[in-house]
Amino acid sequence: MGLTDNAENYLLRNSKAISDFYSKAYTETLDILNNFSKTKASRKRAAAVLLQIEGIVKELDDETKKFIEDKIPATYKDFGLATKKDIRKLGAKVDDSFALIHTRAVQAIADDSYLRFARSMQGVINSAEDFVSLKIQKELRETLASGLIKGEARDKISKEVQEQIEKQGVTAFIDKGGKRWQLNTYSRMLSRTVLQQAGNQGNENVLIENGFDVVKVSTHGTICPLCIPYEGKYLSLTGQTKGVTTIEEARRNGLFHPNCMHTFSATNPNDYGQAKRQPSPEPLTREQRKELNQILKDNEIQGDLRRNLRTEDKRKNFFKAQKEVKKKFN
Numbered sequence: 001m002g003l004t005d006n007a008e009n010y011l012l013r014n015s016k017a018i019s020d021f022y023s024k025a026y027t028e029t030l031d032i033l034n035n036f037s038k039t040k041a042s043r044k045r046a047a048a049v050l051l052q053i054e055g056i057v058k059e060l061d062d063e064t065k066k067f068i069e070d071k072i073p074a075t076y077k078d079f080g081l082a083t084k085k086d087i088r089k090l091g092a093k094v095d096d097s098f099a100l101i102h103t104r105a106v107q108a109i110a111d112d113s114y115l116r117f118a119r120s121m122q123g124v125i126n127s128a129e130d131f132v133s134l135k136i137q138k139e140l141r142e143t144l145a146s147g148l149i150k151g152e153a154r155d156k157i158s159k160e161v162q163e164q165i166e167k168q169g170v171t172a173f174i175d176k177g178g179k180r181w182q183l184n185t186y187s188r189m190l191s192r193t194v195l196q197q198a199g200n201q202g203n204e205n206v207l208i209e210n211g212f213d214v215v216k217v218s219t220h221g222t223i224c225p226l227c228i229p230y231e232g233k234y235l236s237l238t239g240q241t242k243g244v245t246t247i248e249e250a251r252r253n254g255l256f257h258p259n260c261m262h263t264f265s266a267t268n269p270n271d272y273g274q275a276k277r278q279p280s281p282e283p284l285t286r287e288q289r290k291e292l293n294q295i296l297k298d299n300e301i302q303g304d305l306r307r308n309l310r311t312e313d314k315r316k317n318f319f320k321a322q323k324e325v326k327k328k329f330n
């Protein structure tokens with residue numbers, strides 16, 4: 001069914017190069033800042049360091065533009081083509097060409113995606129400036145207090161600045177919850193997420209254009225509290241099919257959140273009746289979220305899904321939790 005079955009691999013494969021590029025930039029930036037924190041800070045050295053980091057960001061910007069120009073349209077189209085195939089399987093006629101309206105849709109996603117990356121690049125510059133001025137201020141203060149900086153005081157300042165760098169890293173983004181996202185993890189999330197959005201949008205637009213309204217959300221055994229109520233459920237793209245929850249509402253409640261690997265596929269219009277009889281999925285309550293987290297905790301599940309599948313014991317725990325989560329909340 002479309003790219004529903006292998007969307008995750010598709011997104012990982014196509015976001016890998018840009019993610020790796022950002023990871024490299026992250027390490028380089030950290031190295032530069034760490035080196036700077038170790039030696040005597042002068043205005044001249046500070047300026048040189050910032051210039052160097054701006055150079056790295058410039059390269060990131062070039063790569064990001066290439067990534068967006070290339071992968072956003074390709075992903076939109078690939079998902080759209082897969083959906084066209086599904087539509088043909090359902091007996092409707094559709095050719096593989098894309099009307100101009102799709103070009104405009106792609107452009108809008110590309111613009112939005114670029115802004116999000118640009119914000120993270122600005123974050124890197126801000127981060128670097130913060131560390132550089134922290135070091136300069138600390139040295140200045142020490143000079144004011146004791147006339148000059150002795151070896152011991154210099155070591156202390158270096159250590160303090162390095163600790164701060166270690167603690168904060170190179171922050172690309174601070175989210176609403178106050179969480180600091182590091183450049184490497186943030187860009188990995190963002191590159192997957194913008195492709196997922198491009199793909200799902202291509203899918204959605206092709207379906208609407210061809211008169212399909214009800215879709216079914218993909219199933220990959222999620223344990224995510226945001227997605228679990230929606231996995232495998234019917235949704236309405238436009239709200240035309242009364243009694244079926246809209247995709248907009250599901251989105252508002254967290255489906256297709258950052259790093260989400262869910263997608264959706266066309267439903268045969270003969271099954272719309274079945275979709276209408278489906279009880280409408282509701283987001284988890286605060287209590288239910290707590291309960292879900294407890295299940296994960298009891299089974300020692302943490303972080304990335306892949307990490308939870310590494311050993312036989314972990315796999316066993318994971319499948320047990322997955323089953324329980326599905327039974328209770330899906």
Ligand SMILES: [Zn+2]
Binds near residue numbers: 224255256257261
């Ligand atoms: Zn999801």
